[in-house]
Amino acid sequence: MDSAALPTTDYDIIVIGGGIAGVSIAYELAENHSVAVVERESTLAYHTTGRSAATFLESYGNATVRALTHAGRGFFVSPPDFVDAPLVSDLPLLIVATEDEAPTLRDLYRTVGGRSGPVAAADTTIELIDGADAEALNPLLRPGYTDLAMVDFGSLELDVHGLHQGYLRGLRRRGGAVLKSTGIVAAHRDRSAWVLHDRRGDEVRARTVVNAAGAWCDEVARLFGAAPIGIRPLRRTAFMVSGPSVMPAGSATARRTMTMSASEDFYFKPDGAGFLCSPAEETLQPPSDARPDDLEIARAIDRLNEATLLQVRSVATSWAGLRSFTADRTPVVGPDPAVDGLFWFAGQGGYGIQMAPALARAGAALADRGELPRDLRDLGVTATVLAPSRPALAA
Numbered sequence: 001m002d003s004a005a006l007p008t009t010d011y012d013i014i015v016i017g018g019g020i021a022g023v024s025i026a027y028e029l030a031e032n033h034s035v036a037v038v039e040r041e042s043t044l045a046y047h048t049t050g051r052s053a054a055t056f057l058e059s060y061g062n063a064t065v066r067a068l069t070h071a072g073r074g075f076f077v078s079p080p081d082f083v084d085a086p087l088v089s090d091l092p093l094l095i096v097a098t099e100d101e102a103p104t105l106r107d108l109y110r111t112v113g114g115r116s117g118p119v120a121a122a123d124t125t126i127e128l129i130d131g132a133d134a135e136a137l138n139p140l141l142r143p144g145y146t147d148l149a150m151v152d153f154g155s156l157e158l159d160v161h162g163l164h165q166g167y168l169r170g171l172r173r174r175g176g177a178v179l180k181s182t183g184i185v186a187a188h189r190d191r192s193a194w195v196l197h198d199r200r201g202d203e204v205r206a207r208t209v210v211n212a213a214g215a216w217c218d219e220v221a222r223l224f225g226a227a228p229i230g231i232r233p234l235r236r237t238a239f240m241v242s243g244p245s246v247m248p249a250g251s252a253t254a255r256r257t258m259t260m261s262a263s264e265d266f267y268f269k270p271d272g273a274g275f276l277c278s279p280a281e282e283t284l285q286p287p288s289d290a291r292p293d294d295l296e297i298a299r300a301i302d303r304l305n306e307a308t309l310l311q312v313r314s315v316a317t318s319w320a321g322l323r324s325f326t327a328d329r330t331p332v333v334g335p336d337p338a339v340d341g342l343f344w345f346a347g348q349g350g351y352g353i354q355m356a357p358a359l360a361r362a363g364a365a366l367a368d369r370g371e372l373p374r375d376l377r378d379l380g381v382t383a384t385v386l387a388p389s390r391p392a393l394a395a
């Protein structure tokens with residue numbers, strides 16, 4: 001059921017936030033519970049979820065993030081029947097380093113390219129290559145710019161809209177409700193239930209509330225009298241450019257790649273007839289409808305023109321979103337340590353799409369049984385590392 005008006009219905013669980021975090025955990029929870037997703041905007045996925053670069057990078061993020069991403073690969077490659085396939089296409093990640101950046105890249109390779117650590121995949125597809133091989137892989141790289149590169153051949157491009165719609169379809173099939181234009185502004189306890197008030201004064205009740213409000217999760221927590229976890233909404237800008245008038249030799253036969261600098265101060269990938277680019281900035285902002293930053297775009301254009309043959313002169317469109325990080329850059333999943341009936345599902349950072357299938361299963365299992373699914377534990381993910389009470393959040 002979709003509705004602009006809030007019905008006076010009781011649910012087992014209400015999920016606050018209709019981005020990828022909210023709809024994915026709602027789908028998982030709806031297997032055993034009556035569930036409603038409440039979203040302040042009239043359109044779901046209006047905020048960060050609708051503004052991503054749509055990539056699946058198993059070599060990106062800390063060990064927990066990489067393990068959660070790895071655990072979701074099967075879902076993306078062979079999605080369940082409620083998701084329209086295909087969700088993915090090949091998009092190798094190419095990280096390029098100048099001579100100065102080469103030591104940083106070697107460190108990264110030692111961390112993610114070896115066979116130790118939680119994701120010790122026998123099918124490791126990560127290699128170090130020299131500048132000439134990098135230029136062969138992406139002929140748009142300026143000749144001589146790259147000293148060393150790391151390529152992750154297992155990286156993918158994702159259909160974010162398809163994933164989000166799939167989870168919504170799955171949720172509805174399980175009887176779940178989606179209440180749009182429903183911004184929660186207050187909450188009070190009534191015996192063992194939470195009563196949530198939306199901005200029009202309507203009410204909805206549930207035993208458990210899942211806080212999946214992205215950049216707003218600390219604000220939402222305060223409505224329930226819970227202590228904030230210290231979420232840091234970091235703006236990241238993206239923009240579209242057209243390619244050069246004449247593509248370099250080899251472009252027609254080269255594979256598509258997501259190309260990023262080792263210092264992560266720019267990235268670009270082909271998108272339709274043009275290229276999606278980003279300054280990859282992390283600028284702290286209060287939760288809001290984020291806007292692109294023109295200075296950051298100008299800086300990225302300089303870097304792109306230094307490192308590539310894109311010959312960027314103008315920008316077709318631009319946008320920005322808030323990537324919500326915790327102090328240890330790991331998501332927060334679990335019951336609030338002090339407030340009954342409040343469950344955290346926050347801090348998805350720059351990986352909320354690629355982690356979604358595994359993180360949603362993790363969240364539902366922790367909410368239902370207090371322990372993680374076996375496959376995630378086998379990858380080294382623990383309830384403690386995700387817990388809202390972990391000491392690292394106080395850092």
Ligand SMILES: Cc1cc2nc3c(=O)[nH]c(=O)nc-3n(C[C@H](O)[C@H](O)[C@H](O)COP(=O)(O)OP(=O)(O)OC[C@H]3O[C@@H](n4cnc5c(N)ncnc54)[C@H](O)[C@@H]3O)c2cc1C
Pocket residue numbers: 016017018019020021022038039040041044045046047048049050051052053054055056182183184185212213214215216220236237238278320321322323324348349350351352353354355
């Ligand atoms: C430029 C950019 C590139 C990115 N690239 C990638 C990538 O390639 N791969 C990847 O995996 N991730 C990427 N990310 C990160 C990814 O987009 C996020 O991790 C993910 O979208 C977070 O989802 P969310 O549901 O937590 O947040 P959101 O999508 O922001 O959803 C939160 C929702 O909560 C709602 N809400 C807040 N308060 C209330 C309230 N009081 N009542 C009701 N509703 C409320 C908001 O309206 C919002 O819709 C990127 C992000 C950006 C900005």
